[in-house]
Amino acid sequence: MQRQFPVSTAADILSPDHDQPNETIQSGYRAYLKHHGVNGRVGQKRMIADIARYLGAIQTNADGLRTSEDAVCVVEAGTGTGKTLAYLLAAIPYAVRLGKKIIIAAATVTQQQQILRGELPRLRAATAWPLQVELAKGRGRFLCLNRLELLLAGSEGLFPGLQPVSATGSLINTADSQLIEGFAREHYEGLLSRFTSRQWTGDIDSLDDELPNGLWQTVITDNRSCFNRDCVFFSQCPYFRQRAQIESADIVIANQDLLLSDIRLGGGVVLPALKDSILIIDEAHQLPEKALNHFSAFAGLGSSQQQLAEMKTRADAAEHLRVKDHKLEQRLGEISKHAVEAGELLRELWEWQQTQAQWPEKTDRFEQQPLLQRYEAGACPEPLRVLASKLSQQADKLQAALGDILSGIAQMLDSDGIEPDESERLQGESLGFSADQTYVETLQRLYHQIAEIPDESSRMVQPPIAVWWTKMSHDSGDLVLHASPTHGGSYLAEQLWQNAFAAICTSATMSDGHDQSASAFRRFSDTAGLPSASVFAVHESPFDYSQHCTLRIMNAKQRPGDSASYIAELSAAIANSLNFTEATLVLFSSRKQFTAVMARLEQLLDKTKYESMLSQLSAQPAQLIAAHQKRMSTGQGSVLLGMASFAEGLDLPGELLTHLIICKLPFAVPDDPVESTYSEWLQARGGKPFDEVSLPDAIIRFRQAFGRLIRTEKDQGRVTVLDSRLLTKRYGRRFIEALPRCRIQRFDPPLE
Structure with a gap:
């Protein structure tokens, strides 16, 4: 990867008086406006001042560590404020003065690229600030040369007589396992050839050709499988x-x-240490949900038994490890023992669940999704908690034994005089046991959460853990157990805000919009x-919505839901609203609604018109957006239809979007297991789930969707x-007031 800007002395950014970074901010802003021939924006100036005031108030000790309280x-900066430039201009001089790095955490890889190729080069061009900027990605975005070499060599140690395992520890199904042979070799050789000839950097995002499904997972690694400096x-x-x-x-x-x-992983593994960094969270409204996803876990009882059986087979087959080291022999025996015991507990759990199962009837509502059984308010039955405790103990023992096996293999690989064939065999076995370790980590996370659920007497103290089961049908499919925190605030407080030297959260939609x-x-x-010491500011968009945007609200006769009459009215309204000569985006609230309409x-x-529409049901978002842009660039109209992923982060300026259709207010689905569990717990404590959770979340999602236009x-x-409901419900006014001021029109649904 090429460095984006030449390395120089970062301190040169500051004005001669290093205690006055605000002077550097002001001169940098003036230089930017002059160089690019643009005018300053009121909201942008105020945002720069907000961040500079916050950073300037931080107190430090002689070692440069923060001593002031967490804050x-x-x-919140409306669309068009120029928030990226604002936080860069404010943060860079302070980071230089304080000797800190800047970490920008974007919402997606795409947004990372936008920041890298957008405002940063523009700022550098205007100010000549000597900044070194790097893009950070996880291991899963990069080719593992060692794993590729083993695959090309046909190493028996990689998957010794077993079904292949991906770097994430999941089994690769029989169809995908054929990638290891036949046509896969051609792809593997192609990857190696491009890398060694410097036509490709080894980054999946810079690979021109799309790989067959499942193949990339076979040529990546994770932190457990990586040999680090011991790798050839x-x-x-x-x-x-x-x-x-x-x-x-x-800047990272x-x-x-x-x-x-x-x-x-403990911090400072991939990114700079938080204590030495100014952290900027862009599109920060997504952070709480992403945190929950990171700490949720699920595992199928059947697939777990299969994985444990494979693990035992792997341990039993490692005969030469037993010969080389008595301690490894003992540990391999422990893996076999605990894998069998864990498998027996899983069978016991399956039998218990069968006696307790209360699956809903299979109706049209569940046609596109699995059956679900959830424990209300997180009230997990004691037999499940007891079995989860036993399984978590077994997972801990497996993890310890696997760790010792991997340490032993690493020592062997580090020894002098090791033969190439032996090294290749050991590395292959290490990859297999590392994949086992990754899978066991999932079991630990799942069963630890359930085992630690408090009994009824103390359940109301902390937000609950949501626990639920799923299966595809009454008659088939694995039985899958899920667990997830319902609230990630305490974790973010302890691991993020307490550790970061400074933290800035920004987005166009973090508030419910009712005031500033x-x-x-x-x-x-x-x-x-x-x-509690955090500071807040709101800066509205500089755009004139009253002149440029019209909000049209339908006086619908049917109540939103799944009824045939509602779908008929909604479909007729969409058909009547479409103009196939312009750029239109239609947003649906669920796949079921989308399919029915x-x-x-x-x-x-x-x-002709129906087949011309670009539907997320039939293609990937990137392909649809590219097709949409191509049509509009050639003077054609285009109708794009999508779901929640199109309601955030989609940037279609100018003629690429002139009509946005929102089918339904974006309340969470009523059977979402995490939100339902939290809402029940909150209500039992005397809270108001609709007012405190459902409504503000829906308003924020609605504001995000509205912002696409x-x-x-x-x-x-x-x-x-x-x-x-914008017109008929008491909360409808809250949605409208949360939007920028624009013209409002009402209209009746078309006659059927």
């Missing part, structure tokens, strides 16, 4: 080349998932675990909402 600077390919490793560049970087651009993974006070951030503050539209629209100051168009 986060939270700035260490000096060529794409991942460690990135790491070396990150260590000397002034990561994403939120990588940040959460890094702190789960700290109370509007109550839901975000709670779910993100923000310290598409079936109806096939009857309402002529064949106006992306630049010249954009104009209309937003059509096909949900009359």
Whole structure:
């Protein structure tokens, strides 16, 4: 990976008086405006001042460590404010003065690239600030040369007589296992050829061709499987080349998932240490949900038994390890023993669950999703907690034994005079046991959470753990057990905010929009675990929505739901609203609604128009957006239909989007196991789940969806909402007031 800017003395950024970084901020902003011939924005100036004031108030000791109380600077900046430039201009001079690095945690890899290729080069061009900037990605984005070499060599040690295992520890199914042979070799050789000829850096995001399904998972590794400096390919490793560049970087651009993974590993593993960094969370409204996803876990009882059986077979087959080391012989025996005992406990758990199962009837509602059984308010039955405790103990013992096996193999690989064939065999076995260790870690996370659920007498003290079962049907499919925290605030408080030297959260939608006070951030503050001393600011978009945007609300007759009459009215309204000569985005609330409406539209629209629509049901988002942009660039119209993933982060400025249709207010589905569990617990404590959880979350999602339309100051168009609850429910006004001021029109549904 090439460094983006030349290395120089970062201190040169500051004005001659190093105690006055605000002077550098002001001169940098003036230089930027002059160089690019643009005018300053009021909201942008205020955001710069907010962040500079926050950073300037931090107190430190002689070692440069923060001594002032934990606090986060939270700035909501409407679309068009220019928040990226604002936080860069404010943070860079302070980071240089304080001797800190800057970590920018974007929402996605795509946004990382936008920051890297957007405002940073523009700022550098205007100021000549000598910054070294690096993009940080996890191991899963990079080719593992050692694993590729073993696959090409056909190493028996990699998957010794077993079904192949991916780097994540999951079994590769029989169909995908054929990738190891036949046509897969051609792809493997192609990857190696491109890398060695320097046509490719080893980064999946820079690979031109799409790989067959499942193949990339076979050529990556994780922190457990990686040999680090003991690997023969260490000096060529794409991942460690990135790491070396990150260590000397002034600014590191990561994403939120990588940040959460890094702190789960103990911090400072992939990214700079938080105590030495100014942390900027962009699109911060996504952080609490991402945190929950990182600490949730699930495992099928059947697939776990299979994995444990494979683990036992692997341990029993490692005869030469037993010969080389008595301690390893003992540990291999322990793996076999505990794998069998864990398997017996899983069978006991399966039998118990069969006697307790209360699966819902298979109706149309569940046609596209598995059956689900959940424990209300997190009230997990004692027999399940007891079995989970025993399984967690077995998982701990397996993890300890696997750790010793891997340490022993590492020592053998580090010994002098080891033969190449033996080294290759040991490395292959290490990869297999590392994959086992990764899978056992999932079992630990799952069963530890359930085992630690308190009894009824103390269940109301802390937010509950949601526990539920799923299976695809009454008659088939694995029985899958899930567990997830329902609230990640305490974890973020302990692992993120307490450790970071400084932290800045920014997004266009973190508040519920009812005013600009700290109370509007109550839901975000709670779910993100923000310290009490945190500071908040809101800066509205500079765009003139009153002139450029019309909000159209349908006086629907049917109540939103799954009824045939509602789907018929909704479908007719969509068909009547579509103009196939312009750029339209239709957002659905669920796959079920999407599928039902598409079936109806096939009857309402002529064949040519129906088949011209770009539907997320039939293609990947990136392909759809590319096709949409191509159509619009050639003067055609385009209708894009999607779900929640299109309601956030999608940037279609100008003529790429002039009509946005929102089918339904984005309340969470009523059977979401995590939100339902938390809401029941909250209500039992005397809280109001709808007002405190469902409504603010829906308003934030609605504001995000609305924000897809106006992306630049010249954009104009209309937003059509096909949900009359905006007009008929007491909370409807809250949704409207949370939006920028725009023209509002009401209309009746079309006659059937």
